[in-house]
Amino acid sequence: MKRSVLLSAAVLVMVVIIAPLLGSSHIELGRAFAGISPDHEIFFYARLPRVILALLGGAALSVTGVLFQCMLRDPLAEPYTLGVSSGASVGAVIAICLGWRATGVASLVGAALVLLIVLGMAVEGRRLSSFTLLLTGVTMNSMAFAVILFLHNLASFSQSFAISRWLMGGLDAVEYSTLAWLAVVVVAASALAMAYAPQWNLLAVGDDWASSRGVSTVRLTAMGYIAGSVLTGLVTSLTGPIGFVGLIVPHALRLKLGADHRVLLPCAFLLGGAFLVACDTLSRTVIAPTEIPVGVLTALCGGPFFLWLLKSRRRSLWL
């Protein structure tokens, strides 16, 4: 158990050290730290913030994927299943159509609204139905998609281009102050989820199973939904939707490590982060100076790797 977590941490550290050194222009680390232009600017203002954003985004999406699959007991669940990111997308698309510059804020508002609506629908008295949660989330997704199609249809050519780019998702360098806030929330929400890892194990088997062993299932499900939605909403507002990470990283880890959330959650955080950093680095470098949308790479690189894992099925992190 300890070995898997340490190994994941080592992979993450390695990826994070290598990633900012790679890119379309060659830089030297010594010059970057000495404050010599342009190495300094490229390293500290173009690449490093982006690596950190990818790290936090990948970690948040993977942790959310683990939580949602567990509490819905649905292997097809992912961070986008319960509607929050569609809310974020609608917010951003409205902002683009109205010419607002604060798409990030608008998408946060959209995400928060959906979170409240879905939670309001699923809570009945002191109960919370994960079935209603799932159906409400899926319905919100469809409605959001319809709104986006409608607005896209009305939009001007340049707006339409901006909408498409947003919906593709992508990582851009953001301010360090934004990253600091994101880091605080992502680490706090993930730590909260990990603190309840033994209880997640029981919820993954069933509501009655957990409840008859003393777990407060309603409180745990509500906590998982809120933590996962805050993580997803926040990350989506900064990156747009990035597919595949939150679906496949949890499954790949379960194949390798089993289903124990005490191992699964920390490893999802570490390797989810490492995976998105690696994909983003590839997206910046493969056909530089042109960038490939990172969502394309997560699916194109992660897909075959996952299929290979599915075929090999050895329970160990060592390949």
Next chain:
Amino acid sequence: MSFIGRQLGFAYGLHEASFEFPNNGLITIAGPNGAGKSTLLGILAGLRSPYRGSCMFAGREVRQWPKREFARKVAFLPQSVRMEFPFSVEEVVLMGRTPYASGWFQTAEDRSAAEESMTTTDTLAFRGRDFRTLSGGEAQRVILASALTQRPEALLLDEPATHLDLRHQLSLYRLLVELAKSLLVVAVTHDLNLALRFSNRVMLLEDGRIAGDGTPVEVLTPALIARVFGVQATLHDKWLTYEA
């Protein structure tokens, strides 16, 4: 007395059931589909509320027990478990220690409790296997081991023999009889012959009411079976046969 029900009812399927259960022995609950068997068991397990009337366990209303404390006294076995994720047998058994756990890591005591119940249920041999690869009989024994790991005073089972073949049905009920020497075992069953042969007491439900409650030979009479199930039954010594 462990469980005491007074005018116990539920929104659907159970009306004014009154009963007292002793501290040990095997009690089977039988009755046609929709008679309220599972509802009653769910109330006893603290999983169905709010209920009407009163249901006390060890002198305290079931719904007022703190969940963790209750889980150290009463264990519940669902009819079957649909497992989506690759938990190992040992992990499933260790989940029974949750009401005792104080932190993130398992203690030596947790592991020895799990080992003990795996020995009792004869599941130690496949402790490392993925639960999803087990046969119906193996899975049922693992679920039982997980419940025993709670070290309960009362064990509630919902149709434990449904997915088992003949030999496993008998060996499961023999194990339940053994366990019932020191704790209360309440099992819902559709098999009147298993009830007749193994239980100390049978409770027969009909339309959410108690139609019969007593020793197996008192309750499972051809007359009462005809009334409750609408089936002609004949009692041969200790076995029932039915005619359509």
